Amino acid sequence: TQLLEQSPQFLSIQEGENLTVYCNSSSVFSSLQWYRQEPGEGPVLLVTVVTGGEVKKLKRLTFQFGDARKDSSLHITAAQPGDTGLYLCAGDVSGSRLTFGEGTQLTVNP
C-alpha cells in the first residue's frame, strides 16, 4: 500500500491547457516536496512546503499544501511541451525519511 497516492498516473494534454496533479495520504507530513524527472535523469526538486495551507508559486506552477498537511496539489497554467515529465511528490512523516508517490507522467503535446 502506497503511503502517498498520486493522481492521475498519466495525463496527456494539449499545449495551453491547465492541469492539476494531486498527492494524497492518510498520514500527516511535516513537509512535502515536489520533484520533476525527465527521461534519463534523476528527479529535480521543484518546491518544498512545510506549513498547512501554504501556497507557493514557481512561474506557471502553483503548489498547495493542505490545511491538515495530508495532501498537496500541483497546478500548471497554460502548459507547454517543456513541462513534459514525471512529477513526483514526496512526504516526510518523521523529520528525516522521505516517502515518494508513484508519480504522474505528464505529456504536453504541441
Next chain:
Amino acid sequence: EAQVTQNPRYLITVTGKKLTVTCSQNMNHEYMSWYRQDPGLGLRQIYYSMNVEVTDKGDVPEGYKVSRKEKRNFPLILESPSPNQTSLYFCASRPTARSYNEQFFGPGTRLTVL
C-alpha cells in the same frame, strides 16, 4: 559544479555475480541515500546514511549492502544479484538528515540482472 555522480550508468550482469555501483557527491553533504525506481511503485529507499560510518536500512534493504567510509562516497553493493533486482537505481544526497533540505539526485544506474 555541485553534483552527485554514479557509475556505471548502465550495467547488464548475471545472477550471482557480485557488483558495486559507486556514488560520489562534491557538496560536503552529510546525508546520502540509495533508491530504486520501478514502474508503478515510485522511488523506494534502499539504505541511507546520516554521516560517515552511520548507515541504516530503508524500506527495501534485502539483497543490498552499503558502506560510508568517507563523506563523499556511498557505494551500493549487490553481493549476489538476482533478477528481481533489475531496476533503475538513484543515489541522492542532501546537506543534513532534515528532509526539508533540497535533495540532489544522481543521473541513475540502469541495472539488468539476467
